[in-house]
Amino acid sequence: MDIEYLRTIITVLREKSFSKAATALNVTQSAVSHRVKFLEDHFGGRLIDRSGTELMPTDMGLRVLKKAERIVQLEDDLIEDVANLGGDRTLSIGTTVAFAVNHMSNIMNNSFLSHSEGANLKILVQHPKALLDGLKGGFFDITAIEHNGNLDFSGLKTFELPDDEMVFISNSAPELTSYDSPLSWLLDNRIIARVEGCSCRDMLSENLNKCSLQLSDFKGVIVCDDMKFMIESVLTGQGIAFVSKALVVDHLDKRRLVAHSIEGFNHFRRITVAIKQEKCNDDKIRSLLGAIVDITKIAAISPFLWLPLLQS
Structure with missing residues (x-):
């Protein structure tokens, strides 16, 4: 169970x-x-x-x-x-799917490994609530969570990264002459959605609720927890999806996919990096945080000059 x-x-x-x-x-x-x-x-x-x-x-x-x-x-x-066992230290970072796909490779290759000799790193991808519970329970040293602004980060040290833009994607431009609006065209498609608990699924539901709509108002619904499968399905014309724009920027640039924004919808979700207050002075966690900040370009100055703000 x-x-x-x-x-x-x-x-x-x-x-x-x-x-x-x-x-x-x-x-x-x-x-x-x-x-x-x-x-x-x-x-x-x-x-x-x-x-x-x-x-x-x-x-x-x-x-x-x-x-x-x-x-x-x-x-x-x-x-x-x-988490408190002795022995070689392994840093555990928990992230949501889009953040892991968009940033973790660069964090590993360009920053973290070069500044953390001999460090072991464990990366786990989970849903926002599970990440927050895991951090508070000591399962993670640091988390990077995409969310809709309704998580309780009380008692934690948090840092806000640039918002993540969410868009609907399709493999072709809509022909709107026979539709009342771009939203009505989207509803005439099968939606490929994430499982409940994912911020993109919750964000989609919240946007639909504003218009007195729900997922069942689409032509059909496919629920899956594999982001790669979702994007490939849209590429092959199996439906549309609501995803992080950063995940598909290459497809958009090459015009293999089309992005759609709907007036009145919230298209931006927050990204919060969080650690426990008592770990602010841990050198390895500070180094990992610096790598995250550097890669996501949150600071205009070197992250290693910025990190003393942890103590504020």
């Missing part, structure tokens, strides 16, 4: 609300409802009493809640224990 389902039931009963739990977990309310239903089907009974003004655990739900809290705490303790 995915431990995120247990975290979900804990959050729902703590917040006493599906909508508040969705906000806290950085997922859609439908995702929260789906996870709770999965658990109720799995355990064969109602876990939540929905009859009152606030959600309350049933007798079965209370038993599941107590065990779930112990399981989640055990996982958090395990992550922290492993």
Whole structure:
């Protein structure tokens, strides 16, 4: 069983609300409802009493809640224990997909390796909420997270990188003469979307909600977690997608793909680099942060002159 389902039931009963739990977990309310239903089907009974003004655990739900809290705490303790083991130091960086594809190779080749003799580096790609939980739990030393501005970075040292532009992509320019708007043309296509929990999927849903629309209003929906497959599918005319423009800039320059922006939509998501406050003076983490800052061109001066700001 995915431990995120247990975290979900804990959050729902703590917040006493599906909508508040969705906000806290950085997922859609439908995702929260789906996870709770999965658990109720799995355990064969109602876990939540929905009859009152606030959600309350049933007798079965209370038993599941107590065990779930112990399981989640055990996982958090395990992550922290492993992170604190002695021996050769391995830096662990967690990133979202687009950031990893756009920047990590340059960070590795051009900056980090040349300034960190003998350093070992582990790079893991996960969804925003999992990255934030992993950082707070000690699983990551540093994270670079693309998000929609609704993550809780309290207690962490954070640095904002330039926003990431998101666009719809297709393999041909639209013929709009028979459509009311560019958006109506997009809706007449199959959408290839990321899985729930990804910031691009959440951002797409938020934009659609502004227009009283949802994914099911497209001609068809394909959900996948492979960015390369998504882009290749669009290239071969299998549908459209909502992706980071930086991922497809070469295809756009060579006119293999066409980018579309919709008036009124939010097309920019934030990129936040975060570390724990107590690791601000760690030389290897500072070096890695400097490499990230250098490659993403966030500072006008040398990042190694900029890094003392960590202590401010």
